[in-house]
Amino acid sequence: MSAEASAILEALDPDQREIAEALRGPVSVLAGAGTGKTRAITHRIAYGVRSGVYDPERVLAVTFTRKAAGELQGRLRDLGVEGVRANTFHGAALAQLGHFWPQFVGGDAPKLIPGKVATISHAVEALGLRFGAETLRDLAAEIEWRKVSMISIDEYAHRIDERPKLVGVDAEKMVAIQQGYQHVLEERRQIDFEDVLVLLAGMLEVEPRASLQVRERYRFFTVDEFQDVSPLQHHLLSLWLGARDDVCVVGDASQTIYSFAGAASKYLLGFGLEYPNAREFRLERNYRSVEPVVHSANRLMRDRPGALHLSPMRTEVAPQPTFEWFATEQDEARAVAQSIATALKAGTPASEIAVLYRTNAQSARIEESLTNEGIPSRVHGAQRFFDRADVRRAILLIRAQAKAGDSRPLFQVVSDMLREVGWSTKPPQGAAEREKWEALNSILAMADDQSPTTSIVEFSEELLARQRAQHEPKFEAVTLSAVHAAKGLEWKFVHVVGMSEGIFPISHAVAEHEIEEERRLAYVAFTRARDELLVSGYQSAARVSRRPSRFVSEAGILR
Numbered sequence: 001m002s003a004e005a006s007a008i009l010e011a012l013d014p015d016q017r018e019i020a021e022a023l024r025g026p027v028s029v030l031a032g033a034g035t036g037k038t039r040a041i042t043h044r045i046a047y048g049v050r051s052g053v054y055d056p057e058r059v060l061a062v063t064f065t066r067k068a069a070g071e072l073q074g075r076l077r078d079l080g081v082e083g084v085r086a087n088t089f090h091g092a093a094l095a096q097l098g099h100f101w102p103q104f105v106g107g108d109a110p111k112l113i114p115g116k117v118a119t120i121s122h123a124v125e126a127l128g129l130r131f132g133a134e135t136l137r138d139l140a141a142e143i144e145w146r147k148v149s150m151i152s153i154d155e156y157a158h159r160i161d162e163r164p165k166l167v168g169v170d171a172e173k174m175v176a177i178q179q180g181y182q183h184v185l186e187e188r189r190q191i192d193f194e195d196v197l198v199l200l201a202g203m204l205e206v207e208p209r210a211s212l213q214v215r216e217r218y219r220f221f222t223v224d225e226f227q228d229v230s231p232l233q234h235h236l237l238s239l240w241l242g243a244r245d246d247v248c249v250v251g252d253a254s255q256t257i258y259s260f261a262g263a264a265s266k267y268l269l270g271f272g273l274e275y276p277n278a279r280e281f282r283l284e285r286n287y288r289s290v291e292p293v294v295h296s297a298n299r300l301m302r303d304r305p306g307a308l309h310l311s312p313m314r315t316e317v318a319p320q321p322t323f324e325w326f327a328t329e330q331d332e333a334r335a336v337a338q339s340i341a342t343a344l345k346a347g348t349p350a351s352e353i354a355v356l357y358r359t360n361a362q363s364a365r366i367e368e369s370l371t372n373e374g375i376p377s378r379v380h381g382a383q384r385f386f387d388r389a390d391v392r393r394a395i396l397l398i399r400a401q402a403k404a405g406d407s408r409p410l411f412q413v414v415s416d417m418l419r420e421v422g423w424s425t426k427p428p429q430g431a432a433e434r435e436k437w438e439a440l441n442s443i444l445a446m447a448d449d450q451s452p453t454t455s456i457v458e459f460s461e462e463l464l465a466r467q468r469a470q471h472e473p474k475f476e477a478v479t480l481s482a483v484h485a486a487k488g489l490e491w492k493f494v495h496v497v498g499m500s501e502g503i504f505p506i507s508h509a510v511a512e513h514e515i516e517e518e519r520r521l522a523y524v525a526f527t528r529a530r531d532e533l534l535v536s537g538y539q540s541a542a543r544v545s546r547r548p549s550r551f552v553s554e555a556g557i558l559r
C-alpha cells in the first residue's frame with residue numbers, strides 16, 4: 001500500500017477503517033447520528049482511488065442534496081482526490097436523460113417544469129374545479145408520492161382509500177386531477193421532477209445500449225442517506241448496477257424523516273436480504289456531541305426498531321440540555337434571540353448557532369427577534385450562496401482581475417473587488433444589507449484562509465470549483481432551518497423551538513407511524529448539537545393552550 005493511501009486510513013477509528021477497507025462488493029453501513037459516516041464514506045472513496053482499486057472517473061456518490069454533494073466533493077478534494085462524481089439521484093438522472101434522449105429517442109428531451117402547482121392548477125380548472133394554494137400544494141405532494149412509489153394512476157385509483165383525504169377532493173376528483181395533470185404535461189411535452197427518474201428508468205429497461213453505457217461509465221456506487229430512498233430511486237439504483245454489486249449504502253433508520261413523501265427505511269434494513277453476500281458495518285461512536293446530548297438522543301430512541309445505541313466519545317464536563325417554557329411564541333422568540341446575543345458576546349461565532357423548527361412558517365418570528373437584537377441570520381435553503389447576485393458579481397470581478405493579472409497580496413486584491421460590489425470594513429445595520437455583507441465577507445474570509453503564497457489566479461480557480469460544486473464558504477450568520485433541511489448538518493449551539501404538543505409533534509400527526517416519524521425528526525434535531533442543546537416551547541397559540549412536547553420528557557430533558 002502506498003504511503004498516501006495508508007495516511008488516509010490514519011484519520012479513522014477502527015470501525016470507520018474497516019468500512020474504508022471494504023472496497024468491493026455490497027456493503028451496508030448503519031451509522032448513528034454524528035458517528036462520522038460522511039468521514040467514513042469520503043475516506044473509503046479516497047482510499048479506493050489512492051490504492052488504485054477505483055478509477056475516480058467511474059465512481060458515483062449519490063447524496064440527498066446538491067449541497068451535500070458539493071461538500072462531499074470538497075472533502076474529497078481536501079484528501080487530494082479529484083474526478084469523482086457526486087450528485088443527487090435527480091441530478092445524475094437528469095444528466096443521463098439529457099445524454100440518452102437524442103441518441104435513443106431523437107431530438108431534445110421534454111422540458112422539465114420548475115414546479116407542479118401551475119400545471120395542476122390548469123388541470124383543476126379544466127375540470128371546472130377551484131382550489132386554494134394550500135390544496136394545490138397538497139395535490140402536488142400526492143402526485144409526487146404516487147410517482148416515487150411507482151404506482152400507476154389505475155392502481156392508485158384502487159388504493160385510494162389508504163391515502164389521506166384532502167378537504168374538498170373526493171376519490172373521483174383526485175383520480176381525474178392526476179389524469180388531467182399528466183395529460184397537460186404530455187400535451188405540452190413537459191415532464192416533472194419525478195418523471196426524470198421514471199423516464200430514465202424506462203429507457204434503461206428497454207434500451208440495452210443505454211444501460212450498457214451507464215454501466216461502462218459508473219462502476220462503484222455509494223449512496224448516502226439510504227434510509228430515505230424511495231422505491232423509484234431504489235429501482236434506478238438497481239438499473240445502474242445491473243448484475244454488479246459494487247455498492248455501498250449508508251444510513252440510519254432513526255433518521256428516516258421522509259416516509260410521508262414515499263421514502264422507506266426497509267431498503268436499508270433489508271439490504272442483507274437483497275444482497276445475501278453483503279457485509280454490514282455499524283458506526284455507533286458519536287464524535288459530534290457532548291455526553292448529555294448523546295444520552296438524551298439515546299433516551300428518545302430507546303427500544304425503537306432499528307435504533308442504534310450511540311456511545312459518546314466526548315466525555316468532557318458539559319451542560320445538560322435545557323428546556324424552557326414560555327407563555328407565547330413571541331416571548332419564546334425574544335428569549336432565544338437574547339440567549340443567542342449572550343453566546344455571541346461570549347465569543348461563539350454566529351455560524352456555530354442554529355435555530356431549528358418544525359415548519360417553515362415558524363422562521364419569521366425568530367428572524368424578527370434576531371434582527372431586533374442586531375444579529376445576522378440566514379434562513380437555510382432560502383437562496384443558495386452561489387446563486388446570490390452579489391456573490392456572482394464578486395466572483396466575476398475576481399475572475400476578471402485574475403485574467404488581467406495582479407501581483408498584490410491576495411487579501412488586498414479580493415477586498416478591492418468586494419468593495420466594488422458594496423462591501424466595506426464595517427457591517428451595515430438592516431437585515432438584508434447585513435446578509436449581503438456577510439455573504440461578501442465570507443469570500444474575504446476564504447481568501448484569508450488561503451496559504452500566504454496563493455495567487456489571485458489560484459484563488460479564482462478555487463472559487464470556480466466551489467461554485468460548480470455548490471460548496472459554500474462559512475457564512476457568519478445564525479442559521480434558521482426547518483428540521484428536515486438540517487439533516488446532515490451540525491452546530492455548536494442548537495436551539496430547537498416550538499416544542500409544544502400540536503406543533504412538534506405537528507397536529508396532523510395522529511397515527512402511530514406518523515408520531516414515530518415526528519420522533520425521528522426530533523432525534524435529527526437534537527443530534528445536530530455539538531456542545532449545547534437548548535429546547536423551548538410555548539403554551540398559547542391561536543387561542544389553543546398547549547402542553548410541552550412529549551419528546552422533551554421522553555428524552556429526559558427537564559425544566
Ligand SMILES: Nc1ncnc2c1ncn2[C@@H]1O[C@H](COP(=O)(O)OP(=O)(O)OP(=O)(O)O)[C@@H](O)[C@H]1O
Nearest residue numbers: 012013032033034035036037038039287288488489
Ligand atoms: N474518527 C473520528 N475522530 C474524531 N472525530 C471524528 C471522527 N469521525 C467523525 N468525527 C467528527 O464527528 C462529527 C460527525 O461526523 P460526520 O459529519 O462525518 O457525521 P455523520 O455521521 O455524517 O453525521 P449525521 O448522520 O448525524 O449527519 C464531525 O464533527 C467529525 O469531524
